[in-house]
Amino acid sequence: GDVESFPESISLERGWIFTVQSDYYTDPESKDRLESGNRNNIEYGVAEGGLSLYLPSFFDHHVNYLMGYGYTSYGPNRELQEVRLNRFVRGQEYAKSPSDRSAAVFTYEYRLPLLWLSQAVFGRQVSAFQLNGIGMSLLYDYGTVFDRKAFREDWQGAYGASFNFSFN
Numbered sequence: 001g002d003v004e005s006f007p008e009s010i011s012l013e014r015g016w017i018f019t020v021q022s023d024y025y026t027d028p029e030s031k032d033r034l035e036s037g038n039r040n041n042i043e044y045g046v047a048e049g050g051l052s053l054y055l056p057s058f059f060d061h062h063v064n065y066l067m068g069y070g071y072t073s074y075g076p077n078r079e080l081q082e083v084r085l086n087r088f089v090r091g092q093e094y095a096k097s098p099s100d101r102s103a104a105v106f107t108y109e110y111r112l113p114l115l116w117l118s119q120a121v122f123g124r125q126v127s128a129f130q131l132n133g134i135g136m137s138l139l140y141d142y143g144t145v146f147d148r149k150a151f152r153e154d155w156q157g158a159y160g161a162s163f164n165f166s167f168n
Contacts, residue, residue, distance in 0.1 A: 010135025
Protein backbone atom coordinates (compact mmCIF):
# COMPACT_ATOMS: atom_id res chain seq x y z
CA GLY A 1 0.00 0.00 0.00
CA ASP A 2 0.83 3.65 -0.01
CA VAL A 3 -0.81 5.86 2.62
CA GLU A 4 -0.27 9.28 4.16
CA SER A 5 -1.13 10.23 7.70
CA PHE A 6 -0.90 13.49 9.65
CA PRO A 7 -0.47 13.98 13.41
CA GLU A 8 -3.75 15.90 13.66
CA SER A 9 -5.77 13.17 11.97
CA ILE A 10 -7.76 10.40 13.62
CA SER A 11 -7.36 8.18 10.51
CA LEU A 12 -4.99 7.53 7.66
CA GLU A 13 -5.73 10.34 5.23
CA ARG A 14 -4.80 9.43 1.66
CA GLY A 15 -3.75 6.35 -0.22
CA TRP A 16 -4.55 2.68 -0.51
CA ILE A 17 -3.81 -0.67 1.14
CA PHE A 18 -4.12 -4.08 -0.55
CA THR A 19 -4.01 -7.19 1.65
CA VAL A 20 -4.08 -10.91 0.87
CA GLN A 21 -3.61 -13.72 3.37
CA SER A 22 -3.92 -17.48 3.03
CA ASP A 23 -3.34 -20.48 5.26
CA TYR A 24 -3.47 -24.10 4.09
CA TYR A 25 -3.54 -27.12 6.37
CA THR A 26 -2.32 -30.36 4.74
CA ASP A 27 -2.88 -33.90 5.99
CA PRO A 28 0.33 -34.42 7.97
CA GLU A 29 0.29 -30.94 9.55
CA SER A 30 -3.44 -30.42 9.85
CA LYS A 31 -5.59 -29.99 12.87
CA ASP A 32 -7.33 -33.20 13.89
CA ARG A 33 -11.08 -33.56 14.06
CA LEU A 34 -13.13 -36.09 15.94
CA GLU A 35 -15.49 -38.09 13.75
CA SER A 36 -17.44 -41.02 15.24
CA GLY A 37 -14.72 -41.57 17.84
CA ASN A 38 -11.91 -41.75 15.24
CA ARG A 39 -9.37 -39.00 14.75
CA ASN A 40 -8.89 -38.11 11.08
CA ASN A 41 -6.59 -35.58 9.52
CA ILE A 42 -8.26 -32.82 7.58
CA GLU A 43 -7.03 -30.75 4.66
CA TYR A 44 -8.37 -27.29 3.87
CA GLY A 45 -7.34 -23.71 3.37
CA VAL A 46 -8.66 -20.24 4.04
CA ALA A 47 -7.94 -17.11 2.02
CA GLU A 48 -8.96 -13.53 2.65
CA GLY A 49 -8.03 -10.13 1.36
CA GLY A 50 -9.22 -6.75 0.31
CA LEU A 51 -8.57 -3.28 -0.96
CA SER A 52 -8.94 -0.16 1.18
CA LEU A 53 -9.00 3.35 -0.25
CA TYR A 54 -8.50 6.53 1.81
CA LEU A 55 -9.91 9.45 -0.15
CA PRO A 56 -9.60 13.07 0.98
CA SER A 57 -12.66 15.14 1.74
CA PHE A 58 -13.43 18.83 1.27
CA PHE A 59 -12.37 19.49 4.88
CA ASP A 60 -8.92 19.04 6.43
CA HIS A 61 -8.41 15.69 8.17
CA HIS A 62 -11.81 14.36 7.12
CA VAL A 63 -11.53 11.04 5.25
CA ASN A 64 -13.78 9.03 2.95
CA TYR A 65 -12.86 5.38 3.54
CA LEU A 66 -13.91 2.65 1.08
CA MET A 67 -13.16 -1.04 1.50
CA GLY A 68 -13.95 -4.24 -0.38
CA TYR A 69 -13.09 -7.47 1.43
CA GLY A 70 -13.51 -11.17 0.73
CA TYR A 71 -13.06 -14.45 2.61
CA THR A 72 -13.27 -18.06 1.40
CA SER A 73 -12.34 -21.58 2.39
CA TYR A 74 -10.96 -24.05 -0.14
CA GLY A 75 -9.60 -27.58 -0.41
CA PRO A 76 -11.03 -31.09 0.06
CA ASN A 77 -12.48 -30.42 3.53
CA ARG A 78 -13.56 -26.79 2.98
CA GLU A 79 -17.00 -27.51 4.50
CA LEU A 80 -15.40 -27.55 7.96
CA GLN A 81 -14.40 -23.89 7.83
CA GLU A 82 -17.33 -21.47 7.99
CA VAL A 83 -17.45 -17.75 8.60
CA ARG A 84 -20.23 -15.68 10.18
CA LEU A 85 -21.35 -12.46 8.55
CA ASN A 86 -21.12 -10.53 11.84
CA ARG A 87 -17.32 -10.75 11.53
CA PHE A 88 -17.52 -8.27 8.63
CA VAL A 89 -20.89 -6.48 8.94
CA ARG A 90 -20.95 -4.63 12.24
CA GLY A 91 -24.00 -4.48 14.46
CA GLN A 92 -25.24 -8.01 13.91
CA GLU A 93 -25.99 -10.36 16.76
CA TYR A 94 -23.70 -13.41 16.66
CA ALA A 95 -26.44 -16.01 17.14
CA LYS A 96 -28.64 -14.51 14.39
CA SER A 97 -25.85 -13.88 11.90
CA PRO A 98 -25.82 -16.21 8.86
CA SER A 99 -22.75 -18.34 8.17
CA ASP A 100 -21.35 -20.14 5.13
CA ARG A 101 -18.04 -21.00 3.39
CA SER A 102 -17.32 -17.57 1.85
CA ALA A 103 -18.07 -13.92 2.55
CA ALA A 104 -17.90 -10.60 0.72
CA VAL A 105 -18.37 -7.15 2.20
CA PHE A 106 -18.16 -3.52 1.13
CA THR A 107 -17.72 -0.71 3.64
CA TYR A 108 -18.00 3.05 3.43
CA GLU A 109 -16.97 5.28 6.35
CA TYR A 110 -16.85 9.03 6.67
CA ARG A 111 -14.16 9.68 9.30
CA LEU A 112 -13.93 13.07 10.94
CA PRO A 113 -12.00 14.51 13.86
CA LEU A 114 -14.16 15.97 16.64
CA LEU A 115 -11.40 17.28 18.90
CA TRP A 116 -7.63 17.47 18.65
CA LEU A 117 -5.61 18.42 21.71
CA SER A 118 -1.98 19.47 21.68
CA GLN A 119 -1.87 19.90 25.47
CA ALA A 120 -2.01 17.23 28.14
CA VAL A 121 -5.30 16.42 29.88
CA PHE A 122 -6.48 19.24 32.21
CA GLY A 123 -3.61 21.47 31.05
CA ARG A 124 -0.99 19.61 33.11
CA GLN A 125 1.83 17.58 31.68
CA VAL A 126 1.29 13.98 32.69
CA SER A 127 3.94 11.78 31.15
CA ALA A 128 2.02 8.51 31.52
CA PHE A 129 -1.37 9.53 30.08
CA GLN A 130 -2.42 12.00 27.42
CA LEU A 131 -5.56 12.37 25.30
CA ASN A 132 -4.58 13.43 21.78
CA GLY A 133 -7.87 13.44 19.97
CA ILE A 134 -11.42 12.22 19.52
CA GLY A 135 -12.84 11.19 16.18
CA MET A 136 -16.07 9.84 14.79
CA SER A 137 -16.99 7.60 11.86
CA LEU A 138 -20.34 7.35 10.14
CA LEU A 139 -20.39 3.93 8.51
CA TYR A 140 -22.31 1.61 6.21
CA ASP A 141 -21.44 -2.09 5.77
CA TYR A 142 -22.99 -4.24 3.04
CA GLY A 143 -22.14 -7.92 2.85
CA THR A 144 -23.18 -11.52 2.34
CA VAL A 145 -22.09 -15.08 3.06
CA PHE A 146 -22.39 -17.78 0.41
CA ASP A 147 -21.05 -21.13 -0.73
CA ARG A 148 -20.12 -21.07 -4.40
CA LYS A 149 -22.24 -18.18 -5.72
CA ALA A 150 -23.50 -15.00 -4.07
CA PHE A 151 -27.18 -14.25 -4.63
CA ARG A 152 -28.55 -10.71 -4.72
CA GLU A 153 -31.31 -11.35 -2.13
CA ASP A 154 -28.83 -12.57 0.53
CA TRP A 155 -26.96 -9.26 0.93
CA GLN A 156 -27.45 -7.44 4.23
CA GLY A 157 -26.60 -3.90 5.20
CA ALA A 158 -25.89 -2.15 8.48
CA TYR A 159 -25.20 1.46 9.34
CA GLY A 160 -24.02 3.20 12.46
CA ALA A 161 -21.47 5.45 14.08
CA SER A 162 -18.27 4.72 15.94
CA PHE A 163 -16.02 6.88 18.07
CA ASN A 164 -12.23 6.79 18.16
CA PHE A 165 -10.18 8.02 21.13
CA SER A 166 -6.46 8.58 20.64
CA PHE A 167 -4.36 8.22 23.81
CA ASN A 168 -0.65 8.25 24.63
